[in-house]
Amino acid sequence: MQKMLLSEKATSNSSHGQDSSYFLGWQEYEKNPYHDVHNPTGIIQMGLAENQLSFDIIESWIATNVDSTDFHKNGKSMFRELALFQDYHGLPAFKNVLAEFMAEIRGNKLRFEANKIVLTAGSTSANETLMFCLAEPGQAFLVPTPYYPGFDRDLKWRTGVEIVPIHCSSSDGFRLTESALEESYQQAQELKLRVKGVLITNPSNPLGTTMTKKELNYLINFSIAKRIHIVSDEIFSGTVFDSPQYTSIAELVVERKLNQMTDIWNRIHIVYSLSKDLGLPGFRVGLIYSNNEKLLSAATKMSSFGLVSSQTQFFLSKILADKKFTRNYIRTNKKRIRERKEMLVCGLLNVGIKCLDSNAGLFCWADMRHLLGENSFEGEMALWKKIVYEVGLNISPGSSCHCVEPGWFRICFANVSKEALSVSMNRIKAFVEPMGRVANGLSQGEVVCKYWRMRSLSKWVSQLSFSDREADR
């Protein structure tokens, strides 16, 4: 009955990805969320790449700049102006500061021009808009795996665009190779799908790594040869907390002077958002940056369906215009992300779980292959269910990110408190130790976390090991 009243799109779940374990884990968490006092045996949410580490810096800016939050500029109320503003080109002052913020994040190695920015309601909307503008339904984008599970919804669902995976392997740290690119292209041809582009996430979600210049060069050469687009989702660009240094695809294009070849420069599009670096996913601020005038014009028209409110633009244009604030924020935020990541890596190493070496992001990509009952995706799902229901941690299985090797899990660390992280490590310890399984090359008890040298961290780890708080599940 329902089906007859609603459209096929509204009633079909195909390609939305809502039934993926990535989203199911969130639902399980919602039913039984951990709280240190009210629900100490609840599920700890470690499947959400949220950045809650630096709210205090933003809050203290707000406390000293009340004018900006109550819509005043130079003592004059902006209320009426903001209430009426609806130009889909966005507030010029906001686009200017966004362009400067993007440059600042990249160490000012690159200039961004405000008139090449299209504002969107988050990167979700930016990625979908790009798909609408670059491909027809039934055409394909190649995407390296493992990838952010939301792409199945964002790139495919409403647009009808197909994703063809570029399979990357743990044998070389999930790097993008020329042969993997070619294979994926061939696969699309066998499926009779016309390839319109490659979409990368740099830094990667879920790997937490930045792409090397070598990888980016493969990609650029490949796109020149095949005459296809590159979409570079750089939503985590401000989280790079360790070497190697971050290189945006745009930097490499300028370095190789390819920006003088309008052909390829017109086919490279950057996606960015304030959801991760500033920790503001609720504000819904994203953007497309492109050199392609036709694309900018089409995307601007489409942005009517997902505008950023003028109130948000006004507030953020004030805060991002404060260069002292942005510099301090970026530096401090990275330091905090790094510390938190080291806590997680160290806590996991302590029980014989290794993570892929990472230098960015709000998560670790943990290798739990040695904990699988059987080496298959069924085995991975069985382990994931135990971790959610028995251990009480919502983490994301690699299969939800289309990883081709069972046994990898994404664990987020920037949305939980230090205390909850400590509880989660105690729970993992209580789960793993009785299994008596440790990863190759590691033996329990002998594991020495290199970060233990840091005093504060070693104190935290020893609290973890000798905590008089029993693992509570």
Ligand SMILES: Cc1ncc(COP(=O)(O)O)c(C=O)c1O
């Ligand atoms: C790679 C990637 N792209 C896009 C998004 C969507 O972000 P937004 O909140 O800006 O829509 C996410 C969110 O996790 C992400 O990880």
